[in-house]
Amino acid sequence: MSYLQKAEMMLIYSLASTAICCAIIIFYSFIYKKGNKPHFGDVIISVLLVVLAGFRYGVGSDYFRYLESADVWYRKFGSLRALLSWDVITKYSFEVGYKALSIVAGRLFESPYAIFWIVAIVLYIPIVHFCRKYTVNARAAIATFLLFGFWGLSLNVIQQAISMMLVLFCFEALNQKKYVRFVLLAILAESFHTTAIVAILILLFVKSGIAKKILKPSYRNVILMVVLGLILKFSTGLFLRIASKISFFSKYVGYLNATTLDGISRKYIMYGALIETVFIVGILFLSIWKKENKKSELIPETGHLSSVPLDNVMSIIMLGLPLSIVGVSRTLWLANRFAKYQFQFLLVLVPSLVENHDSETNRTNDVILKRNQWLFWGLMIIWHAIYAVLMLDNNRFQIATYLML
Numbered sequence: 001m002s003y004l005q006k007a008e009m010m011l012i013y014s015l016a017s018t019a020i021c022c023a024i025i026i027f028y029s030f031i032y033k034k035g036n037k038p039h040f041g042d043v044i045i046s047v048l049l050v051v052l053a054g055f056r057y058g059v060g061s062d063y064f065r066y067l068e069s070a071d072v073w074y075r076k077f078g079s080l081r082a083l084l085s086w087d088v089i090t091k092y093s094f095e096v097g098y099k100a101l102s103i104v105a106g107r108l109f110e111s112p113y114a115i116f117w118i119v120a121i122v123l124y125i126p127i128v129h130f131c132r133k134y135t136v137n138a139r140a141a142i143a144t145f146l147l148f149g150f151w152g153l154s155l156n157v158i159q160q161a162i163s164m165m166l167v168l169f170c171f172e173a174l175n176q177k178k179y180v181r182f183v184l185l186a187i188l189a190e191s192f193h194t195t196a197i198v199a200i201l202i203l204l205f206v207k208s209g210i211a212k213k214i215l216k217p218s219y220r221n222v223i224l225m226v227v228l229g230l231i232l233k234f235s236t237g238l239f240l241r242i243a244s245k246i247s248f249f250s251k252y253v254g255y256l257n258a259t260t261l262d263g264i265s266r267k268y269i270m271y272g273a274l275i276e277t278v279f280i281v282g283i284l285f286l287s288i289w290k291k292e293n294k295k296s297e298l299i300p301e302t303g304h305l306s307s308v309p310l311d312n313v314m315s316i317i318m319l320g321l322p323l324s325i326v327g328v329s330r331t332l333w334l335a336n337r338f339a340k341y342q343f344q345f346l347l348v349l350v351p352s353l354v355e356n357h358d359s360e361t362n363r364t365n366d367v368i369l370k371r372n373q374w375l376f377w378g379l380m381i382i383w384h385a386i387y388a389v390l391m392l393d394n395n396r397f398q399i400a401t402y403l404m405l
Contacts, residue, residue, distance in 0.1 A: 046125045057402040061393065074107070095191060095193065124154075135347060141347045143380070147381060149393070156392075199338075219288060232326050276324060280321065287352075324343070327339060
């Protein structure tokens with residue numbers, strides 16, 4: 001079946017999932033409390049996300065691949081001791097995180113679907129915690145996680161989603177100068193997806209301040225990153241040669257021209273990458289404009305990230321632009337997946353963007369539902385509906401649960 005034949009099915013899923021995301025955000029708004037301290041509402045929203053992800057069936061283009069591979073890994077190794085030997089770890093290029101979770105699921109539960117429950121717990125509880133503790137507005141952060149497509153991504157490419165979550169906490173550890181924790185989290189992130197190496201290097205690059213002038217958030221530097229992306233985009237052959245020579249990444253070269261399990265070409269992902277890139281540039285421009293007009297840092301005075309200028313967050317996102325632009329391609333679409341690691345820092349940027357900070361009274365006024373914010377969130381909703389189709393988050397149209405089989 002061709003992409004266009006599947007598009008109608010994916011559109012139905014897209015509209016339904018968008019409605020679900022909006023319903024979750026509205027529900028969370030009723031129980032939301034300001035501040036960085038954990039709140040009972042966070043427990044409720046975490047449980048809701050875990051239940052929805054745990055009970056799903058067939059949702060996620062790679063759902064059945066993960067379901068089958070979890071059983072394969074459990075039967076092949078049987079125990080963590082057998083998996084975590086140096087020979088096995090090096091054989092799989094250190095990517096043994098999901099295999100370890102599969103073994104845990106197999107040993108603790110008889111149900112083949114247990115792996116999705118474990119993944120959901122490992123993934124969503126930390127993300128909600130991060131949104132609460134390390135952003136100025138947990139509601140805006142969770143809304144961004146849902147509407148920008150990160151939730152849909154986590155229902156599809158599970159291994160990378162866990163790796164991305166761990167990179168968020170690598171950022172937090174690096175900011176707090178807890179270097180041992182940073183190294184451990186970096187190793188753990190890489191164990192789920194080797195692409196985390198690029199994200200970790202970007203974090204270190206930004207933190208080092210080596211190219212501070214080029215990475216400083218400004219209209220000129222954002223445009224410079226776009227130009228850099230265009231230059232790299234026309235070096236496709238060079239990219240492929242480099243990737244094929246690096247053992248960690250050579251296996252991904254085979255995905256470039258491959259179809260999905262349903263035989264759908266991935267070439268349409270390039271249009272999703274294009275729209276996403278434009279959206280990110282718009283958010284960066286808006287953030288720079290707000291910062292220059294307010295003549296102050298966007299970052300709030302509350303929370304553990306308060307000591308870190310939001311410039312670092314924006315710089316990380318900017319460095320995702322060249323990768324995303326390279327991903328605007330029928331062959332190198334996978335580069336956009338690398339950019340997701342940087343774009344997820346919108347969870348920190350967007351809440352600061354939609355807050356009004358009054359430096360004189362030291363009060364932060366929540367404006368997420370005020371009139372001047374409707375356009376922004378409306379565009380986010382539209383983007384989510386587009387994203388789910390173009391990024392092939394779910395090739396099947398149903399929103400189903402195995403309880404109804």
